[in-house]
Amino acid sequence: xxxxxxxxxxxxxxxxxxxxxxxxxxxxxxxxxxxxxxxxxxxxxxxxxxxxxxxxxxxxxxxxxxxxxxxxxxxxxxxxxxxxxxxxxxxxxxxxxxxxxxxxxxxxxxxxxxxxxxxxxxxxxxxxxxxxxxxxxxxxxxxxxxxxxxxxxxxxxxxxxxxxxxxxxxxxxxxxxxxxxxxxxxxxxxxxxxxxxxxxxxxxxxxxxxxxxxxxxxxxxxxxxxxxxxxxxxxxxxxxxxxxxxxxxxxxxxxxxxxxxxxxxxxxxxxxxxxxxxxxxxxxxxxxxxxxxxxxxxxxxxxxxxxxxxxxxxxxxxxxxxxxxxxxxxxxxxxxxxxxxxxxxxxxxxxxxxxxxxxxxxxxxxxxxxxxxxxxxxxxxxxxxxxxxxxxxxxxxxxxxxxxxxxxxxxxxxxxxxxxxxxxxxxxxxxxx
Ligand code: DLL
Numbered sequence: 001x002x003x004x005x006x007x008x009x010x011x012x013x014x015x016x017x018x019x020x021x022x023x024x025x026x027x028x029x030x031x032x033x034x035x036x037x038x039x040x041x042x043x044x045x046x047x048x049x050x051x052x053x054x055x056x057x058x059x060x061x062x063x064x065x066x067x068x069x070x071x072x073x074x075x076x077x078x079x080x081x082x083x084x085x086x087x088x089x090x091x092x093x094x095x096x097x098x099x100x101x102x103x104x105x106x107x108x109x110x111x112x113x114x115x116x117x118x119x120x121x122x123x124x125x126x127x128x129x130x131x132x133x134x135x136x137x138x139x140x141x142x143x144x145x146x147x148x149x150x151x152x153x154x155x156x157x158x159x160x161x162x163x164x165x166x167x168x169x170x171x172x173x174x175x176x177x178x179x180x181x182x183x184x185x186x187x188x189x190x191x192x193x194x195x196x197x198x199x200x201x202x203x204x205x206x207x208x209x210x211x212x213x214x215x216x217x218x219x220x221x222x223x224x225x226x227x228x229x230x231x232x233x234x235x236x237x238x239x240x241x242x243x244x245x246x247x248x249x250x251x252x253x254x255x256x257x258x259x260x261x262x263x264x265x266x267x268x269x270x271x272x273x274x275x276x277x278x279x280x281x282x283x284x285x286x287x288x289x290x291x292x293x294x295x296x297x298x299x300x301x302x303x304x305x306x307x308x309x310x311x312x313x314x315x316x317x318x319x320x321x322x323x324x325x326x327x328x329x330x331x332x333x334x335x336x337x338x339x340x341x342x343x344x345x346x347x348x349x350x351x352x353x354x355x356x357x358x359x360x361x362x363x364x365x366x367x368x369x370x371x372x373x374x375x376x377x378x379x380x381x382x383x384x385x386x387x388x389x390x391x392x393x394x395x396x397x398x399x400x401x402x403x404x405x406x407x408x409x410x411x412x413x414x415x416x417x418x419x420x421x422x423x424x425x426x427x428x429x430x431x432x433x
Contacts, residue, residue, distance in 0.1 A: 002314075004120040004152065005113070008260055009315045013308075016259040016316060021055045023288040024263060028052050028061070030079075031294055037068075037077040038296065058263060058286060059274060063297045069099040069240065080104050080292040090138040091239040101140075101239050102292040108147070110289055111242040114261055115148025121249035121256065121313065122208060122233050124178055126153035129205075131171055133181035133189075134213065135422055136160040140243025141213055145180045148244075154178075161185065161421040164192045171204050178208035180235070183216040183224070184424035187355045190228055191415070201229030210235050212244060214423045215323050215341045219348030221252075223355065234322055238300055241287055246320070251312050254319030262287050264318055266306050267299065269327050280305050282327055283320065301327045303339075331361055331427065333368045333405045340426050343372060346402040352380035352391050356417045362430040370407040372399060378414050 003009045011019075028049045031038035042048065045062040052060065068077070078085075080102065087103045103111070124130065130149040134141025142160055149156045157176055159167050167189060171179070179186065186209055193200050200206055209224065212235035221232045236255050237244035241262065246255040257264050265274055266281040275281040283302045287295040302323045310316050325339030332338070340359055347353045354375040362369045374395060382388060388411055395409045418425075 002120075004117040008258070009117060009121075009256075009317065011316055013310070013316050017055055020259050020263055020288065023260065024055065024058060024286065025049070025052055027286075027288055027294060027296070031296070035077065035079050035294070037072065038294070055263075058265070058297070061286075061296055063267075063272065063284070063299050064295060065299050066099065066240070066301070070097045073097045074100040075102060078102050078292050079294055085292055088138075089140045089143075089239055089243065091140075092138070099239065101242070103242070104291040106289070106291050107242065107293075110261060111144060111245065112147045112151050114242075114245045114258055115144060116151040117258060118235070118245070118247040118256070119148055119152050119154070119210070121315070122178075122210070122231075122247060123250055124149075124152060124154055124208065128154040128177045128208075129157055129175050130154045130210075131157040131159055131167070131176040131179045133159050133161060133167060133179055133185060134244075139422070140237070140239050141180075144237070144243035144245075145210070149180075164189055164421075165196060168193050168196060168198055168204075171206060172198065175205045177205050178210060179206060180210035182213050182420065182423055183209075183211040183220060183232075184214065184420045185422065186211060186224065186228070186232075188419045188421070190224075191419075206230055209233065210247065212236050212247075215325060215344075217341055217345045217348060218322065219345050220355070223348060236320070236323065240293070240295060240298060240300075241285060242290075248319075249311060249313045249315060253311065254307055254321045256311065256315050256317045256319055257285075259317050260288065264306055264320060265297070266304070269299075277308065278305055280324070283323075303327060303330075329427065331359070331370075331429070333361065333370050336403070336405050338370070338403055338405060342403055343399065343407075344426075346398050347372075347374060347395065350391075350395060350398060352376050353395065354378075354414055356419075358417050358426055358428065360428045360430065368431065370405060371410060372407045373410045373412050373417060375412055375414050375417055381411075381414055 032049045041062040047060045084104050085102045086105050089101045091099050132145045136142030209230050209232040224232045233248050235244050235247045248255050263286040265284040267284045269282040283300045305321045307319045354377040356375040358373045360371040399407045
């Protein structure tokens with residue numbers, strides 16, 4: 001099946017935009033009338049629902065930030081009654097209070113429909129066995145993918161995270177054709193399989209990876225596809241939007257954001273203005289149909305670009321490019337902006353480098369100092385000091401050329417850096433300790 005819902009997925013752009021306008025208008029009226037939080041925000045911004053006369057008028061509306069959810073912990077800005085809530089998810093913030101997201105039945109139905117369209121666009125459907133190796137529970141990854149996969153008639157293997165050897169046995173025994181997990185967990189699964197003597201390409205039916213919840217690069221995709229014999233697709237979402245919601249299609253050219261679900265803007269994080277079409281900035285979304293926890297112009301903090309062109313697959317909805325980093329994970333090393341994903345991209349061009357690295361930032365005197373610990377792959381890890389020195393120089397040179405900063409590179413033994421079952425943590429910033 002090509003599309004899950006062709007009427008919507010291939011709807012002409014103009015019609016989509018008219019639909020978005022209708023949805024936005026009714027959302028704004030509803031919130032102005034019934035949500036004290038949004039009412040006050042709109043008043044502060046001096047904007048009334050009658051001021052929203054076209055879709056671009058969205059820019060008159062106030063922004064919303066993650067801190068608004070924390071400040072209103074746990075459910076002060078929910079717009080559904082407790083009786084209408086059917087689920088909570090809770091995201092464990094690294095600082096301060098967690099954020100709680102509530103869902104009505106319609107919210108869950110829209111979330112699942114979004115994933116049903118997305119998974120169908122990867123060519124998945126009845127007959128597929130989808131191993132869901134995202135965490136089940138308060139995190140949205142496991143349950144989100146679970147219901148999406150069931151909706152398209154695939155068979156779910158709900159392994160959740162951990163117990164990796166058993167995951168691999170079940171993958172073989174039950175013939176998993178797709179796996180949904182973080183890219184770092186799939187790397188770990190691949191390594192453990194090798195140790196067990198299982199060749200994922202030959203000994204399993206795995207053909208598709210549905211990988212996200214953390215940044216990863218195009219270079220990493222190329223490596224994983226070759227190594228594991230799969231097609232690796234990017235999946236994106238945040239708990240505030242509902243959870244994982246959007247994936248690339250088989251064209252692998254950015255994830256489709258369904259226009260009836262979300263209105264996308266790219267904002268200059270400093271000025272708060274929309275950037276020019278195709279420019280890089282902070283992803284901002286208005287979720288058009290949410291009942292329990294509506295989101296107007298939610299500043300997600302992820303840096304990317306948006307592409308409005310109709311996709312070669314025929315879907316008319318905008319595509320958002322791979323996330324390049326977060327506004328808040330940008331490191332400033334001696335005044336130069338560095339995203340961990342740029343380091344990954346540079347490292348993955350070097351054949352001797354394995355899949356794992358760690359960035360340690362420190363301050364020596366007044367100066368920032370960046371150390372990159374790099375695992376070499378097994379074949380390149382040699383006993384000869386001269387060989388290792390050459391590889392080290394090559395990596396330092398590459399990092400300097402691509403990022404414009406000097407980094408010290410430390411080569412470490414294959415298998416010695418931490419492995420992750422969920423989201424990875426590749427940066428240790430000692431300057432803030
Ligand atoms: O990570 C939801 C999710 C689950 C997405 C499973 C994909 C798969 P949160 O824990 O709220 O929700 O974290 C959201 O993770 O703002 C991004 O910074 C990052 N992120 C998620 N997907 C990607 C991706 C889930 N494909 C935050 N590429 C987001 C880069 C991603 N970063």
